[in-house]
Amino acid sequence: xxxxxxxxxxASVLAGSLLWTGRPVSAxxxxxxxxxxxxxxxxxxxxxxxxxxxxxxxxTSIRVEPGVLSLYAxxxxxxxxxxxxxxxxxxxxxxxxxxxxxHFRKYKTETAGMVKSLTLLETEPILLxxxxx
Amino acid sequence: xxxxxxxxxxASVLAGSLLWTGRPVSAxxxxxxxxxxxxxxxxxxxxxxxxxxxxxxxxTSIRVEPGVLSLYAxxxxxxxxxxxxxxxxxxxxxxxxxxxxxHFRKYKTETAGMVKSLTLLETEPILLxxxxx
Numbered sequence: 001x002x003x004x005x006x007x008x009x010x011a012s013v014l015a016g017s018l019l020w021t022g023r024p025v026s027a028x029x030x031x032x033x034x035x036x037x038x039x040x041x042x043x044x045x046x047x048x049x050x051x052x053x054x055x056x057x058x059x060t061s062i063r064v065e066p067g068v069l070s071l072y073a074x075x076x077x078x079x080x081x082x083x084x085x086x087x088x089x090x091x092x093x094x095x096x097x098x099x100x101x102x103h104f105r106k107y108k109t110e111t112a113g114m115v116k117s118l119t120l121l122e123t124e125p126i127l128l129x130x131x132x133x
Numbered sequence: 134x135x136x137x138x139x140x141x142x143x144a145s146v147l148a149g150s151l152l153w154t155g156r157p158v159s160a161x162x163x164x165x166x167x168x169x170x171x172x173x174x175x176x177x178x179x180x181x182x183x184x185x186x187x188x189x190x191x192x193t194s195i196r197v198e199p200g201v202l203s204l205y206a207x208x209x210x211x212x213x214x215x216x217x218x219x220x221x222x223x224x225x226x227x228x229x230x231x232x233x234x235x236h237f238r239k240y241k242t243e244t245a246g247m248v249k250s251l252t253l254l255e256t257e258p259i260l261l262x263x264x265x266x
Binding site for chain 1: 170184188191194201202204205206210213216219254255256259260261262263264265
C-alpha cells in the first residue's frame with residue numbers, strides 16, 4: 001500500500017511539474033486564431049489617462065473573456081505617445097464578442113478624445129511561436 | 134493510511150488541474166521583458182522561400198532558447214509580402230543571445246536577398262496581458 005501510494009503520488013507530482021512549464025500537452029490549432037495590430041498616436045497631454053484606461057481594458061478583457069488570448073501594449077522607445085497593440089483572439093467569434101463587450105465600449109468612449117490617430121491592421125498569421133502555447 | 138493517501142493524491146491532481154490552464158501560479162515580473170517589433174517587405178517572387186526560412190528560425194528559437202518567449206509572425210491582410218513580427222524576450226541578455234544564435238544568423242544570411250526593406254522598432258512595454266503568462 002505504501003509503495004503504491006508513493007508511486008501514484010510521484011506520478012501526480014511529475015505530471016504537475018511537466019504542466020508547470022505552462023505548455024499544454026496538445027497545442028490548439030493556430031488556424032482559427034485572429035491577430036489584429038493597432039498603431040495609435042495619443043495626445044501627449046492625456047497620455048497618463050489614456051494608459052490607465054488601456055490597462056484597465058486589457059486586464060478586464062483577459063480576465064473575463066475566454067477568447068481574448070493576449071493583448072500586448074507597448075510604446076515605441078523614445079516616443080511614449082506612439083502606442084502599438086498586438087491582439088490575439090481564439091476565433092473570429094471571440095474577436096467580435098470583444099468588440100461588443102461593455103468594458104471595451106467603455107474604453108472606446110473614455111479614450112475617444114485622447115487618440116489623435118488610429119490605424120488598425122487585420123492580419124494573416126504565418127506562425128505564432130511561443131513558449132506558452 | 135488510505136485516507137491520507139487519497140488526500141495527498143487529490144491535492145496533487147488538483148494542483149495539476151490548476152496548472153493545466155497554462156497559467157503559472159506566480160506571474161513573472163513584466164519589467165525585465167524585451168519586446169521588439171519588425172516590419173518587413175519581402176520580394177514577392179521569393180515569398181515562399183522567405184516564409185519557410187522564417188518558420189524554421191521561429192521554431193528553432195522557441196525550442197532551444199530559454200529566453201525567447203514568443204515570436205509571432207503575421208502578414209498584413211491583402212498584402213502577403215508585408216510581414217510584421219512581434220518578438221518577446223525574457224530579458225536584455227536573452228535578446229542579445231538570440232541575435233548571436235547560429236539559427237538566427239543562418240536565417241539572416243539566407244533571407245538577406247529576399248528582404249526589400251526592414252524596420253526595427255524597440256519598445257517600452259506598457260502592459261503585456263495574456264491568458265498564458
